[in-house]
Amino acid sequence: MAEAICLFTKGTIIIKSPKKSPIFLRMIVLVFAMVCGVYICSVCLNQTNFGTTSKLLNVEINKRHCCDYEVDRSQTPYAHYPKPETFSRAECACNPVRYFAIFSMQRSGSGWFETLLNSHTNVSSNGEIFSVKERRNNVTSILTTLDRVYNLDWFTSASKNQCSAAVGFKWMLNQGLMENHKEIVEYFNNRGVSVIFLFRRNLLRRMVSVLANSFDRYAKLLNGTHKSHVHSLEEADTLSRYKPVIDLSSLVTDLKQMDQRVSEALEYFSSTRHIRLYYEDLVKNRTVGCFFTSQGTVDI
Numbered sequence: 051m052a053e054a055i056c057l058f059t060k061g062t063i064i065i066k067s068p069k070k071s072p073i074f075l076r077m078i079v080l081v082f083a084m085v086c087g088v089y090i091c092s093v094c095l096n097q098t099n100f101g102t103t104s105k106l107l108n109v110e111i112n113k114r115h116c117c118d119y120e121v122d123r124s125q126t127p128y129a130h131y132p133k134p135e136t137f138s139r140a141e142c143a144c145n146p147v148r149y150f151a152i153f154s155m156q157r158s159g160s161g162w163f164e165t166l167l168n169s170h171t172n173v174s175s176n177g178e179i180f181s182v183k184e185r186r187n188n189v190t191s192i193l194t195t196l197d198r199v200y201n202l203d204w205f206t207s208a209s210k211n212q213c214s215a216a217v218g219f220k221w222m223l224n225q226g227l228m229e230n231h232k233e234i235v236e237y238f239n240n241r242g243v244s245v246i247f248l249f250r251r252n253l254l255r256r257m258v259s260v261l262a263n264s265f266d267r268y269a270k271l272l273n274g275t276h277k278s279h280v281h282s283l284e285e286a287d288t289l290s291r292y293k294p295v296i297d298l299s300s301l302v303t304d305l306k307q308m309d310q311r312v313s314e315a316l317e318y319f320s321s322t323r324h325i326r327l328y329y330e331d332l333v334k335n336r337t338v339g340c341f342f343t344s345q346g347t348v349d350i
């Protein structure tokens with residue numbers, strides 16, 4: 051815009067300044083030059099105000115969407131304006147969208163946590179999309195899948211379509227996440243995706259839940275259906291009647307391995323923008339769920 055006006059001004063100087071009524075034309079040129087100067091100055095000032103602290107921020111300023119000005123500046127790299135191929139965002143085209151991924155392990159409360167997120171009208175967490183093997187066969191198919199999810203072109207029962215303000219999914223550590231961590235970290239940092247680590251503090255309880263769940267897969271205690279997540283106290287009572295047997299000889303090794311896997315995940319993805327949550331804390335204190343508005347890393 052600034053350049054366009056300036057070019058026009060130059061053009062005016064070169065083409066139109068000759069003779070005729072020189073003073074009048076010069077005045078016009080002068081006024082144009084002043085307007086142009088003031089405009090450039092205001093643009094420069096704006097950019098200086100936006101800060102030069104991070105490279106990401108500067109890159110974002112260049113790509114800045116016209117309707118981006120309402121967004122908190124510190125959040126700029128994380129506010130996106132996807133243009134889905136399969137539909138139009140219509141009146142919500144200027145609503146910024148946050149990208150997130152929940153990194154978790156089976157039986158750690160991620161199903162419950164996702165239900166909480168999806169109860170918000172503008173949040174879409176699309177479930178375990180990488181439970182399907184073809185989607186995580188290689189890095190290419192992983193990245194293609196991520197592109198579709200974050201471009202809002204991925205449809206599940208959780209999709210909120212054009213008015214989504216945050217979109218993501220849950221990703222279990224054993225679903226190609228650890229093997230392809232380098233490329234995924236790069237993708238997340240380039241695209242401004244925030245990571246939510248959701249683990250369970252009590253790994254022994256998690257182990258019991260894993261054993262009970264795999265038992266129920268064939269025992270089908272709830273009237274012949276297998277349910278991974280219960281929805282009432284009665285269902286929970288029925289399932290908890292089963293007491294799994296734990297192999298003591300490998301217990302300590304198994305728990306250590308689980309713990310190590312969590313530590314590895316935290317280390318691999320430490321350079322992403324992330325928050326670390328524990329199921330036990332969430333159950334106790336639900337105000338923690340307000341992380342979407344929190345800035346930076348919150349560790350609890």
Ligand SMILES: *[C@@H]1O[C@H](CO)[C@@H](O)[C@H](O)[C@H]1NC(C)=O
Pocket residue numbers: 184185187188190191
């Ligand atoms: C990656 O996986 C997809 C899906 O399974 C497959 O179609 C594609 O050929 C694979 N690409 C490479 C480079 O192996």
Ligand SMILES: *[C@@H]1O[C@H](CO)[C@@H](O)[C@H](O)[C@H]1NC(C)=O
Pocket residue numbers: 142145146171172213214215
């Ligand atoms: C949330 O969704 C509603 C419609 O479902 C929309 O009117 C509103 O603008 C959205 N809010 C944000 C912050 O995107």
Ligand SMILES: *[C@@H]1O[C@H](CO)[C@@H](O)[C@H](O)[C@H]1NC(C)=O
Pocket residue numbers: 272273285
């Ligand atoms: C199982 O069947 C019993 C008796 O028919 C019924 O009362 C109960 O609600 C059913 N439970 C589920 C989880 O469908």
Ligand SMILES: *[C@@H]1O[C@H](CO)[C@@H](O)[C@H](O)[C@H]1NC(C)=O
Pocket residue numbers: 335336337338350
């Ligand atoms: C719940 O968590 C929030 C955010 O971490 C904290 O500010 C608050 O004090 C906690 N409340 C309780 C009762 O622990």
